Amino acid sequence: MPLFDRRDLIRSAALGLPLMMAGGRAFATPGAANNRLLVVFLRGAYDAVNVIVPGSSDFYHEARPTIALPRPDPANPDAPLPLDAEWNLHPALRESILPLWQARQIAFVPFAGTDDMSRSHFETQDSIELGQNIAARRNFQSGFMGRLAAVLGVERPISFTDQLPLCFRGGPVIPNIALGNAASRPSIDARQTELIKAMYRGQHEAGVDLESAIGQGFAVRDTVFQSIRGEMEAAGRGAITAKGFELSARRIGRLMRDQYNLAFVDVGGWDTHVNQGGAQGNLANRIGELGRALAGFVEAIGPEDWRNTTVVVMSEFGRTFRENGDKGTDHGHGSIYWVLGGSVAGGRMAGEQVKLSPDMLNQGRDLPVLTDYRGLIGGLLARQYGLSARQLGIVFPGAEMRDLQLL
Template sequence: MQRRHLLQFIAATPFAGAAARVAAAPAAEGTKLLVVFLRGAYDCTSLLVPTGNSDFYYASRPNIAIPRPGAADGALPLDTDWGLHPALAQSVLPLYQRKQAAFIAFAGTDDLTRSHFETQDAIELGVAPDSAQRDYRSGFLNRLAGVLGAGPLADVSPIAFTDQLPIVLRGDDAKAANMALAGVARQGIDARQSQIIASMYRNTALAQPVAEGFQVRDEVVRAMQAEMDAASRNAMSPRGFEQVARRMALLMRDRFDIGFVDVGGWDTHVGQGAAKGYLANRFEELGRGVAGFAQEMGDTAWRQTVVVVVSEFGRTFRENGNRGTDHGHGTVYWVLGGGLAAQAGGRIVGEQQALTQATLFQNRDYPVLNEYRAVLGGLFQRMYGLSAAQVAQVFGGATAKDLRLV
C-alpha cells in the first residue's frame, strides 16, 4: 500500500480527526518525533542522581537513595554533578555515551495543583496553567502536525500508540490515528507471603492481630494501587512498552512522522525501592524499550529521529514514611536521537542550580527552571525550522527556549 493510500484509509476510519491546514512551516522531510509520556509522575531524583551535593541527598533519602558512584549498584557517573540510575547501564547509558541522549533537569510546568489529571491535561493541551479556558478539542501535537502539514511535509502523519486518541493529538489541524499495540498490564497483589506468615500464628493468641494487620495492609495497598491505576489513565506498563517499542519503530520509520505513547505505573508513594526494587524494574523495562526503539529505527532513520520523554511533574526530594515519594513539582525530561547536537548529546542541559534545602521549591520539590512549552518550542524550531509565529500556533503565549538540542 502506498503511503498516500494508507493515509486516505486512516482518514476514513472512526479514530481519525478532520483535516485542516494552517500557516506553512519549512519542515524537514524524513524528520521523526516520538513523545513518551510517563503518567503518574516518575521519581526523577532516582533517575538522575544529584551526586554533586550527595550529603543533602543521602540525608533526605535514608532508605531509597541510589548508592554513591563506585559503590555496589551505585549511580553511574555522568559528570561532576549527576549520576544515572544503574538499571539503565545497558540501555540508556550507551546512548548517552554516544552523545545520542541528553537530560533536561529542572523541567516541567508551572502548574501547582500537583494533580495528575489537571497537570496531564494542561501539558497535552500545551496551555499555560493560568489559562482561562481549555479547549479539549485541540492538543499541541495536533497543532504541530497542522503547522507542518501546511508546508513541505504536506502528508504529515501523526499516530498515537494508545487505546483512544489522547488529548495531545485531538484537533482539526491534522489527521491523527491511534493504534494500541499492547494491552494494559496491571500489577496484582500477591498474598502468598501473607498467607504463609498468618499460618505460622494460627491457633495462637496472635492469630487475630496478625490477620487484622494484614487486612489493613491489603486495604492500604489496594487504595494506593487504585490511585496508581487512575494516574496512569489506562496507559500501558513499562514492560508493555518494552514489548511493543520495536513495532512502534517500524511504523514510525516507514509510515508516520509524529508519534505519541503513554506509559503508566510511576506513582510510587509506597516501597519504590532504590538501586533495586519496583522503580528500578520500571526503569530497566523503559530503558530497554527506548534502546530497542533506537535500534529498530536503524542508523539512517535514527539520525533524523528525536524521542522526548516527559512526565506531568516530579516527586518530593525527601522520601516519605512509606519509603516512597509524594507528588512534587519539577522533573527531568529525556531527549534522545541519533542527530543530537554535539554540545547537547551526552550532557545535562538547560538552566540548573545546586540542590540544597534553600533551593528546593516550597522546601520539598525540584523547582521548574526550564518550562516545558518553552523547551519544546525551542526544540521544534530546531527540528523543523519553525518561525516564532509558528511556535505561537503550537504553544500560544510561550517564548521558545533554544537549548540547541539538535
C-alpha cells in the same frame, strides 16, 4: 453533528476498536517529511532524581535515608553510573541509556516542567497536553501536538494509545491504536466496514470527505494489524519477546521508520508512593524496562532514520525530594526531561540548574521548575523543523521559547 461526535459514533460501531482515520494533507513545512518526533509520556510522575541522580549532593542522601542510591563505586553493581561531576545514572540503565550518553545522543534537562502547581495527576497532565497558557481559559479541543501537526501539514501522525489523547486534539484527523491490543484480529470485518462507510456517504466535515476518511482509517488499521501479526509470529520462533513496552517500542520504531513521523505514546505505573526502592525494587524495574524499550526503538528505526529522529521523554511532574514514611515519594513539581536522537547534541545536562539544598526546594518539598517544557519543546521544534516565531506561537501560545542547542 460535530466531528468529535462522529468519531464517538464510529468508535461505538466498531465495538471498542480505536478509531483510525487519515487525512489527505501535504507536507507544508520543509523537512517535515524526513524528520520524526516521538513524545513518550510517563503517566504517574516518575521519580526523576532516583533515575538521574544528584549523587554528589549530601542533601540527596540525607533526604532519602532508605531509597537513595549509593555513591558511585565501580566495584558495586548497584551503584549509579557517573555522567558528570554532579549527576549519575541509575544502574538499571547501564546497557540501554548509558551507551546513548557515551555516543552523545541523549541529554537530560533537570528542573524542567510546567507552572501548573496543582500536583494533581489529571490536572497537570491536561495542562501539559494542552500546551496552553494556564492563566488563560482552556480549550480542551486543542492539544499542542494537534496544533503542531496542523502547522507542519504532516499527513503521517499517529498516537499509540487506546483513545486519542488530549495532546492530539484539534489538528488534522489523527489515527490511534493501542499496541497492547493491536495484535488481536480486528472485530470489524469487510462487510461491517462497508456499512459504516455507507453511513457517511456524501457527508463532509471541515472539507473532509468522511466516507473516504473512514475507509482510509480502516485501511490503516488493517496495515498495522498485518505488520504486528507478522512480528508476533516471529516471536513464536524466539526472535523477539512479545511482552511489555520493550516490544511495543520496537513496533513503534518500525512503524515510524516505514509509515509515520509524528507520534505519541504513554507509559503508566510511575506513581511510587510506597516501597519505591532504590538501586533495586519497583522503580528500578520500571526504569530498566523503559531503558530497554528506548534502546529497542533506536535499533528498530535503524541508523539512517535515527539521525532524523528526536524523542522527548516527559512526565506530568516530579516527586518530593524527601522520601515519605512509606519508603516512597509523593507528588512534587520539577522533573527531569530526556531528549534523545541521532542528531541530538547530547552527553550533557542541559538547561538552567541550581545547587541542591533545602533552601532551593520549591515550597520546601520538591524541585523548582527552571525550564518550562513549552519553551524546551518549542526550541527543539524551531531547530528540527525550522518553525518561525509565529508558528511556534500557534503550537505553544504565549510561551517563551528556550533554545538549549540540543539539535
